[in-house]
Every structure is written in structure tokens, then in C-alpha cells.
Amino acid sequence: MTGVDRVEYAYLDQFLQLQTPVWGLVRTAVGFLLLDRPAMVALRDGQLDLTRNDMIGRIAWRRDPSRGRSEAALRRVAVARCTKRGLARMLRRTLPQASVYFNVGHANIDKRSFASLRLAGLKIAVLVHDVIPLDHPQFARPDTVEPFRRKMQVVSECADLVIHTTQAARAQTEAQLAQMGRVPEGVTASLGVPVAQPIAIDAPAQPYFVTLGTIEPRKNHKLLLDLWAQMPDPPPLLILGGRGWSNAEVFARLDALPPDSPVQERAGLNDGQIAFLLQGAQALLFPSHAEGFGIPALEAAALGTPVIAAKLPVFQELLGEFAVYLDVTDSYSWMETIDRLRRACRSDGKKMAPPSWRDHFKLVLSRM
Numbered sequence: 001m002t003g004v005d006r007v008e009y010a011y012l013d014q015f016l017q018l019q020t021p022v023w024g025l026v027r028t029a030v031g032f033l034l035l036d037r038p039a040m041v042a043l044r045d046g047q048l049d050l051t052r053n054d055m056i057g058r059i060a061w062r063r064d065p066s067r068g069r070s071e072a073a074l075r076r077v078a079v080a081r082c083t084k085r086g087l088a089r090m091l092r093r094t095l096p097q098a099s100v101y102f103n104v105g106h107a108n109i110d111k112r113s114f115a116s117l118r119l120a121g122l123k124i125a126v127l128v129h130d131v132i133p134l135d136h137p138q139f140a141r142p143d144t145v146e147p148f149r150r151k152m153q154v155v156s157e158c159a160d161l162v163i164h165t166t167q168a169a170r171a172q173t174e175a176q177l178a179q180m181g182r183v184p185e186g187v188t189a190s191l192g193v194p195v196a197q198p199i200a201i202d203a204p205a206q207p208y209f210v211t212l213g214t215i216e217p218r219k220n221h222k223l224l225l226d227l228w229a230q231m232p233d234p235p236p237l238l239i240l241g242g243r244g245w246s247n248a249e250v251f252a253r254l255d256a257l258p259p260d261s262p263v264q265e266r267a268g269l270n271d272g273q274i275a276f277l278l279q280g281a282q283a284l285l286f287p288s289h290a291e292g293f294g295i296p297a298l299e300a301a302a303l304g305t306p307v308i309a310a311k312l313p314v315f316q317e318l319l320g321e322f323a324v325y326l327d328v329t330d331s332y333s334w335m336e337t338i339d340r341l342r343r344a345c346r347s348d349g350k351k352m353a354p355p356s357w358r359d360h361f362k363l364v365l366s367r368m
Contacts, residue, residue, distance in 0.1 A: 002214070003191075003295050004129060008105045010192060010357050012044055021096060026078070027108045028071045029060035032087050033078035034094055048073040087113065091120035100125060100368050104163070109151040114158040125368060126155050127163040130292025131176045132218065139218035139289060141245055156180040163364055164188045168313040169292045187367045190318070192357025193298040198279050199272030207342050208236035210281040212274065212296040213288075215251070216244030220287040220310070220328060225253050227335055228263050235282070235342045239265045240274055279303040282341045286310065287328050294318055301352035308337055322352050 001009065015022045016037065024035035024043070035043065042048050050069050054076075057068030075081065082090040091099075101117050103109060104127040117124055133140035133148040140148070155162060156177045162184045164170035170188050177183045213219045221239065228234045243251060254265050269277075278284060284300035286309040294315055297307050307323040309315045315323060326333045 003293065004105050006295070007127065007129075007191060009044070011102060011104050012040065014357065014361050015102075016040060016044065023079075023095065025101070026071075026074050027113075028056075028074070030056060031081060031083040032090065033074050034080040034090065035074065035077065036079045039074075039077040039079070042077060043074070048077065084112065087116035088119040091117070091122065095120070095122070097121060098123075103127070106148075106151065109154050111150075111154050111157075114154050118158060123160045123368065124158055125161040125163060125364070126159045127165075128152070128155065128169075128173050129165065130169050130290075131173050132290050132292060134176050135172055136218070136290045139216070152176055153180050155184070156182045159184040161367055162186045165191050165293045166314050166317050168317050185367075187363055189360045189363040190355035191293055191295070192360050193295055193302065193354035194357070195299050195302045195354060196271035196275040198276035198303075199270065201269070201273040201276055203277055203280050204236040204238075206235065207282045207346070208238060208280075209283055209285055209338065209342075210238045210240055210277055211285045211287075212240045212278065212299075213286075214241050214244040215239065215247055215254075217247050217250075218289050219244075220289050221247075221250050223287045223328060223331070223334065224285060225250065225263065227331060227338065230331075230335065231339075234262045235338075237263045237285075238277055238281070239263065240267075240269060240277065242267045275299070275303065278305055281305055282344070282346060283308050283338070285338070286315070287326075287334070288312065289328065291315065297323065298352070298354045302354040304351040306341060308334070308341075319352070322350070 022037055024040045026033040026035060050073050052072060053065065053069045054072040057072040061068030080090050080094050099122050101122045102125050106129060109126065114124060131152060133145050134152065137145045162173065164173060164186055167188055170186060174183050174186065211221065211224055215221055224237060228237055257263055278300055283306040284296060286294070286297050286307060288310050291312055291314050297309055297315060297319060300307050301319060301322050307319060309319065309323045309325055310328045311325040316325060324337055326337060
């Protein structure tokens with residue numbers, strides 16, 4: 001799962017543990033579905049039958065049958081459904097007064113839907129992970145920048161509470177919201193970072209380094225490939241994470257690597273396997289141009305693995321003195337630091353306790 005996926009799952013899991021009534025709102029191709037607690041438990045636990053489609057799914061998702069089957073499965077367990085125009089009426093009819101709507105994934109933030117939520121009497125809380133598409137549009141897909149701007153405009157106009165994950169991200173988000181006319185009330189609550197139990201997997205016998213994250217321009221894999229191309233005798237570098245978007249040059253360089261290259265691309269690993277490789281590495285390399293949080297860095301710190309990170313306020317806020325911070329334009333400093341660490345003896349040194357979901361929800365739910 002991506003970082004946003006993990007947040008959505010954590011919220012679903014947390015809400016299902018509460019004694020208060022809880023529902024899930026699902027946007028489909030033709031309207032909305034409302035799920036009750038048993039349906040959401042089935043969704044969380046992977047118990048829905050995704051093998052059968054229905055007529056709506058076949059018509060609406062001719063080019064994506066799996067999406068059609070997913071929506072069909074949810075329709076079979078939904079307790080209510082409506083067209084896009086009927087959302088407010090369905091919610092007023094079904095939900096108790098003083099209900100709160102949480103949106104924690106940047107999806108389905110649009111003026112019409114949020115207007116319906118407010119018309120139904122719901123308070124609206126939105127978790128804004130970051131505003132990187134607005135602050136650094138060069139690192140976003142070109143077709144996503146304006147839609148993201150419209151989403152943040154809706155947040156500015158309609159949200160009762162904005163949840164921020166760091167003070168650094170909050171400052172950037174509120175600067176953008178201020179330009180849009182209104183800064184809603186905010187709360188800063190670090191995301192929980194549970195660390196998986198390591199599961200053994202093949203790892204290099206000699207000291208190695210890892211970088212973890214989707215292979216996209218913002219993550220700056222290019223810097224690492226440049227460094228490894230310049231080293232006379234480079235150590236193994238494991239690139240953990242799937243390929244993203246708008247990164248043709250890096251993809252081509254990865255595809256051209258010989259079988260015996262010290263740079264190894266490893267995708268499709270589970271959390272336990274990643275934890276094993278992370279735990280055994282000389283360091284996690286995190287040369288991102290921009291970040292809203294930094295889950296891989298906190299996972300590494302919790303495992304006692306040194307972190308070499310870009311000199312970003314968000315990393316300094318989360319990691320303090322644990323990490324080494326370097327300017328991403330200073331290749332020499334990165335090379336020198338990597339060379340020093342490759343020759344160092346890894347010992348069970350300091351570890352850093354990662355933030356917990358318990359603390360996150362204690363902060364957030366106390367504000368609603």
C-alpha cells in the first residue's frame with residue numbers, strides 16, 4: 001500500500017473499533033453507497049466477493065472489469081444508495097444528527113459533494129497530507145495540478161477541521177489555503193508508523209544501502225544513480241518500491257543495468273521483507289526534493305538504521321538529531337557520507353520510537 005492507503009486503512013480500522021455508530025461512504029460511477037459496520041468489516045478483512053459483476057458494473061466500467069466487480073460487490077452489501085443529487089437526502093434519512101465526515105485520502109473532494117454533506121448537517125474533517133502539487137508542480141503529473149488546486153479550494157471553503165501531519169506541512173498548507181480565502185481550524189497530529197516484523201529475504205553479503213519509496217521524480221532516485229555511476233567500487237544499492245510516473249530517464253537507466261550491477265531494483269516486497277532489508281542496511285538514503293511526512297525514514301529510525309536525508313524541515317522536525325541532513329545539490333557530501341558509512345561497522349545503536357496511531361487519534365478525535 002502507498003502511504004495514503006495506509007492512512008485510510010488505519011482510519012477504517014480505528015473507527016471500526018469505536019463503540020459509536022460508524023458508516024462508510026463510497027463514491028461509484030453512478031452515485032453513492034452507504035456501508036454499515038458489518039459491510040466495512042468485510043471490506044477491511046477482504047471478505048467481499050469480487051468475482052461477480054452486475055449490469056451497472058459492466059456498463060460503467062467496460063474498460064476496467066475489476067473496478068466494475070468491486071463496485072458490484074459493494075452494492076450487494078450497501079444499506080443505502082443514491083444518485084449524486086440525492087446524497088444529502090440519503091444522509092439526512094440515515095445518519096444521526098451531529099455526525100462527522102472524515103476524508104483522509106485526498107479523493108472525492110469536490111464542491112458538489114461537500115455542499116451535500118453540509119446540507120445534511122455533517123461536520124467535515126479533511127486530512128491534507130501535503131500541498132506539494134501546488135508548491136512544487138514540477139514534481140506532479142501535469143494533469144493533476146489544477147484538479148488538486150480545486151480540491152484545496154473546496155477544503156478552504158467547506159472544511160470544519162483540517163488535519164495536518166507535521167508543523168512543516170501545516171505551514172505550507174495553510175499558506176496555500178490563505179491565498180484561497182479561508183484557513184479552517186487545524187490540528188497537527190503525526191501519523192502512526194507501525195513497524196512490521198522483519199521477514200528474512202535474500203540480502204547482499206557485503207554492506208549495502210537502501211532507498212524506499214515510489215520511483216517518481218520527487219523522490220530523486222536520479223541523484224543516487226548518478227552517485228553510484230561515479231563511485232569506483234560502489235556498494236550494493238537496493239531500490240525498494242514500485243515505479244511511478246513521469247520518470248522515463250530513470251526507468252531507462254534502471255532497465256539498462258547489467259545483471260551484476262550493484263544497483264538492484266526490488267519491487268513487490270511485503271512490509272516484513274522490506275523491514276528485514278531496511279534493518280540490515282548501512283543506511284536508508286532519502287534524497288527527496290519535497291515531502292509531507294516521511295514514513296520510510298521513521299521506519300528506519302525505529303529499526304536502528306541510520307538515515308541520510310535531504311535537508312528538509314519536515315525531516316528535521318520528525319527525526320531531530322537522529323538523521324544526517326545533506327543538501328541534494330551537494331553530490332560530494334552525499335558521496336563522502338555514503339563512503340564513510342559503508343566502511344563503518346553497523347552496531348545495534350540508537351533507535352527512535354515512532355509516532356503511534358493511538359496518539360494521532362487522541363488528538364484528532366478530541367477536536368470533533
